[in-house]
Amino acid sequence: MNRIPEFQNTKEWYLSSFRKFEEKLNGESKSFLHDLRKEALAQLAEVDFPTTRDEEWKYTSVSPILKQNFIPAFNIDKQNVTKEGIKKYFFSGFDFYTMTFINGIYSEELSDLQNLQKGVTVNSLSKLLRSNPKVISEQITKFVKTENAFNLLNRVYSTDGAVVIVPDGVIVEKPIQILFLNGHNDKLVLSIPHNLIVAGKNSQVSIITNYSALNSSVYFSNIITEVFAGESSIVDLYKIQNENDNSFHYEKVEAHQLKKSIFNHYNFTFGGEIVRNDINSTLDDENIETHYYGLYLGKGNQHIDNHTFVDHAKPNCMSNELYKGILDNKARGVFNGKIIVRKDAQKTNAYQQNKTVLLSKTAKINTKPQLEIFADDVKCTHGATVGHLDDTAYYYIRTRGIPAELAKSMLIRAFANDVVESVKIEPLRDQLNHMIFEHLHRVEIEND
Amino acid sequence: MNEIKEKDKNPEDLSEDMKVLDDLTTSEYKWGFITDIETETVPKGLSEDVIRLISAKKHEPEWMTEWRLKSFRYWKKMEEPHWPNVQYPPIDYQDLSYYSAPRKKPLLNSLEEVDPELLKTFEKLGIPLTEQKILAGVAVDVVFDSVSVTTTFKETLKEKGIIFCSISEAIQGHPELVKKYLGSVVPYTDNYFAALNSAVFSDGSFVFIPKGVRCPMELSTYFRINASETGQFERTLIVAEEGAYVSYLEGCTAPIRDNNQLHAAVVEIVALDDAEIKYSTVQNWYPGNKEGKGGIYNFVTKRGACRGRNSKISWTQVETGSAITWKYPSCILQGDNSIGEFYSVAVTNNYQQADTGTKMIHLGKNTRSTIISKGISAGRSNNSYRGLVKIGKNADGARNFTQCDSMLMSDKCGAHTFPYIEVENESAKVEHEATTSKVGADQIFYLNQRGLATEDAINMIVNGFCKEVFNELPMEFAVEAQKLLAISLEGSVG
Numbered sequence: 001m002n003r004i005p006e007f008q009n010t011k012e013w014y015l016s017s018f019r020k021f022e023e024k025l026n027g028e029s030k031s032f033l034h035d036l037r038k039e040a041l042a043q044l045a046e047v048d049f050p051t052t053r054d055e056e057w058k059y060t061s062v063s064p065i066l067k068q069n070f071i072p073a074f075n076i077d078k079q080n081v082t083k084e085g086i087k088k089y090f091f092s093g094f095d096f097y098t099m100t101f102i103n104g105i106y107s108e109e110l111s112d113l114q115n116l117q118k119g120v121t122v123n124s125l126s127k128l129l130r131s132n133p134k135v136i137s138e139q140i141t142k143f144v145k146t147e148n149a150f151n152l153l154n155r156v157y158s159t160d161g162a163v164v165i166v167p168d169g170v171i172v173e174k175p176i177q178i179l180f181l182n183g184h185n186d187k188l189v190l191s192i193p194h195n196l197i198v199a200g201k202n203s204q205v206s207i208i209t210n211y212s213a214l215n216s217s218v219y220f221s222n223i224i225t226e227v228f229a230g231e232s233s234i235v236d237l238y239k240i241q242n243e244n245d246n247s248f249h250y251e252k253v254e255a256h257q258l259k260k261s262i263f264n265h266y267n268f269t270f271g272g273e274i275v276r277n278d279i280n281s282t283l284d285d286e287n288i289e290t291h292y293y294g295l296y297l298g299k300g301n302q303h304i305d306n307h308t309f310v311d312h313a314k315p316n317c318m319s320n321e322l323y324k325g326i327l328d329n330k331a332r333g334v335f336n337g338k339i340i341v342r343k344d345a346q347k348t349n350a351y352q353q354n355k356t357v358l359l360s361k362t363a364k365i366n367t368k369p370q371l372e373i374f375a376d377d378v379k380c381t382h383g384a385t386v387g388h389l390d391d392t393a394y395y396y397i398r399t400r401g402i403p404a405e406l407a408k409s410m411l412i413r414a415f416a417n418d419v420v421e422s423v424k425i426e427p428l429r430d431q432l433n434h435m436i437f438e439h440l441h442r443v444e445i446e447n448d
Numbered sequence: 449m450n451e452i453k454e455k456d457k458n459p460e461d462l463s464e465d466m467k468v469l470d471d472l473t474t475s476e477y478k479w480g481f482i483t484d485i486e487t488e489t490v491p492k493g494l495s496e497d498v499i500r501l502i503s504a505k506k507h508e509p510e511w512m513t514e515w516r517l518k519s520f521r522y523w524k525k526m527e528e529p530h531w532p533n534v535q536y537p538p539i540d541y542q543d544l545s546y547y548s549a550p551r552k553k554p555l556l557n558s559l560e561e562v563d564p565e566l567l568k569t570f571e572k573l574g575i576p577l578t579e580q581k582i583l584a585g586v587a588v589d590v591v592f593d594s595v596s597v598t599t600t601f602k603e604t605l606k607e608k609g610i611i612f613c614s615i616s617e618a619i620q621g622h623p624e625l626v627k628k629y630l631g632s633v634v635p636y637t638d639n640y641f642a643a644l645n646s647a648v649f650s651d652g653s654f655v656f657i658p659k660g661v662r663c664p665m666e667l668s669t670y671f672r673i674n675a676s677e678t679g680q681f682e683r684t685l686i687v688a689e690e691g692a693y694v695s696y697l698e699g700c701t702a703p704i705r706d707n708n709q710l711h712a713a714v715v716e717i718v719a720l721d722d723a724e725i726k727y728s729t730v731q732n733w734y735p736g737n738k739e740g741k742g743g744i745y746n747f748v749t750k751r752g753a754c755r756g757r758n759s760k761i762s763w764t765q766v767e768t769g770s771a772i773t774w775k776y777p778s779c780i781l782q783g784d785n786s787i788g789e790f791y792s793v794a795v796t797n798n799y800q801q802a803d804t805g806t807k808m809i810h811l812g813k814n815t816r817s818t819i820i821s822k823g824i825s826a827g828r829s830n831n832s833y834r835g836l837v838k839i840g841k842n843a844d845g846a847r848n849f850t851q852c853d854s855m856l857m858s859d860k861c862g863a864h865t866f867p868y869i870e871v872e873n874e875s876a877k878v879e880h881e882a883t884t885s886k887v888g889a890d891q892i893f894y895l896n897q898r899g900l901a902t903e904d905a906i907n908m909i910v911n912g913f914c915k916e917v918f919n920e921l922p923m924e925f926a927v928e929a930q931k932l933l934a935i936s937l938e939g940s941v942g
Contacts, residue, residue, distance in 0.1 A: 046716060055531070059663065092612070148801060149888040184643070227536040300640075343859070343860070346859070356871075358871065358873070358874035358876075359874060360874055361873065361874055362830075363717050363874060364870075364872045365869070365870070365871045366868070366869065366870045366871075367868075367869040367871075367881065368866065368867060368868050368869065369867060369882070370864075370865060370866050370867075371854075371863070371864060371865045371866045371882060372862065372865075373854070373856065373862060373863045373864065373884050374861075374862045375856075375859060376856035376857065376858060376859045376861070376886045377859070377886055378856075378884060378885070378886070379883075379884075379885055380882075380883065380884040380885075381881070381882060381883045382865075382880075382881075382882050383879075383882070384867070384869055384878070384879075384880040385877075385878060385879050385880070386839075386869060386876060386877070387876065387877055387878065388874050388876075388877075433602040
């Protein structure tokens, strides 16, 4: 079987561009990160991009992404983005620190980190590499597990990303809002931030990552986010993804949790032509809690794929997952929720729910809640439902004189509300509700 | 017994309960014996010549031989799949013998003429053939290794126009029916083991229920692998014409042998308009010993096609045996309003591995399917449920309900679920539920308190866990299944 992998050329292109990239790096090519890059490059040479023959990518074809050679964003022009101009992208109504990335490269003048609490590090990866590489080298890629070609591609070319380091015992009072703006008028941009969040013992931090488009150009966001939740820490990570409908988006979140820590991940998907999220948590100590909340709204030809993986390695932990999808037009949703309870992880409680509503005849969903259990004293349940909007509820609303369109959107809002109400920041919750409503208004509603 | 009672004095002590579980899990395979009958075995290995030889031995017509050869040629091009959640050493397909038949093929009408050795075997198996014939009114088509030995009640069925015979006889006697339906649900190109089976299948059952006939009795076949190192490749074909009904039972056992034996069967079912077929299996092949040595590899393709409107196919299976079970009895719901059902209890103990489940493919309008799967893992075994529910584009109003529950009885076993749900129609309604838990200490405590020994308590809890599935089995089978469950978990369950 000497089949030449599809898109071998694309891979070759990414591999061969490295030399040129290296030259432009100047002094940075001597940093420890560059050694990791070279390792990743060697690995990338060995690995093919996933195809639908791979079980993990069974329902998601990435060939539209690989048909193009994206240019890794590096030294790219700032495209006249102004502080005033980006205001509209932020969620507001509450106090927050901001970081802004244009095509994955940090922009200091567009960020606001004034009055940051003492000891808290919020900075860009590239700046820290120069000023204090040690804080990064201790953590970055420490718990990297099997990586696919996209992850490796990120690691080969990534030069920047958001770094948040919270020392022991510190509660970061304001949420940190990190805005990623992508797109370029005449270049196919590959935006590859590598983010790192480290929460020390007894610390708390809340981070909102916000992905948006500068214009309607085609680009590829390929992100890695690493989270380390120290003992008894609480980390809330929100992701609101509202890229344009021509773009491709892939993020891998790798969370590693210590004793008694709580990690909450909120994942809202609005935009993107092909979207894939890999969200992984390893519960490698006792009394850990992990919560995943997800909501995805697909329309047009969008393809939204969420893969979550909770790895219960130690006893007395609990995980809870709620993912909901609303799919219209020709949108396609994929959900794969994997829970492993390893041999020693007795007294594990793991719950998972995935609910999907199909609004059109041509929408599709593939869902696979997967449980793998090797311990006997556990409580694990998962549930998955697929259906359309409740006819009786719809009828009831209509009998109260409410027009068809409104009745429908009321039901959808009610359906989405389970996820939205889990958001802890109230103004954010309201704005999300508004976004859902807006999104639905763009959706053509059939008249009965 | 006294010892167990002693332990029960301290019902709160969980580890004691686990001990009872462990003690119970150590029973040996009860059906292990080898019948010393002269068998005729084709030399080991697989080639076109071997296939021609098998075909010739069975006096098959030319088209059948050709079909086998076509399958074989296709099989050679295929690769053995390794995606299931099971591990086994590579199978050397050239090291197996592909045909084994009792030397004297008895063409008998009454039991008296059957080889007494054989009858003894059946006695040990606990199939009261004679009794069944007279009392239970069950016609049994006994497949001993590969050749059908005796078929009872054939005459009675004949009057109604029902054909119940071995597939070899059907190839001779009803070639037009076999030609029409064989491979129509599971084509030889379907998968590796189906292709292998199509090439070398030795025998199996054929059932044909003509239009409007309700089969007056439950049809039953007993499979048994006897000669060592022969793969058993049986092929079953059941066809129910418009408005027909049949309930078919299949039971399997195999003697103790050290080498793993391969069993790759294919079962095809076709239901036309308003027809209903109920297929029940109790599978109790040799699971290997406590160290995981020996046992049967049970790699089976079972599929039913609800071709007609309002047709119904129902699979019920109780899987307690085999070292490795790998099968997914499926329904293709083609006809509008057709119904597919799958009820399964899979028990694994010691080093057994099971990767089983179902596929419900909804194509027609208002098709409905129900899946109830109960997995029980004990010892060091691994038990996986793998299922697919697919709602096609045109399957308006399709409905599925799936429940798959797992019970873990030791801290070294594994329970896994891999449910695939693919929906392409907005009017469909699909629900999936799964739970995993262990036998609750509080449940055992409650029953202890009511004066039940721990052994009985566990037995009762497990039986309750499986009740929904056992309720679907025909009466005789339900009783047997309960006994089997007790035996295979003897050790885990009393």
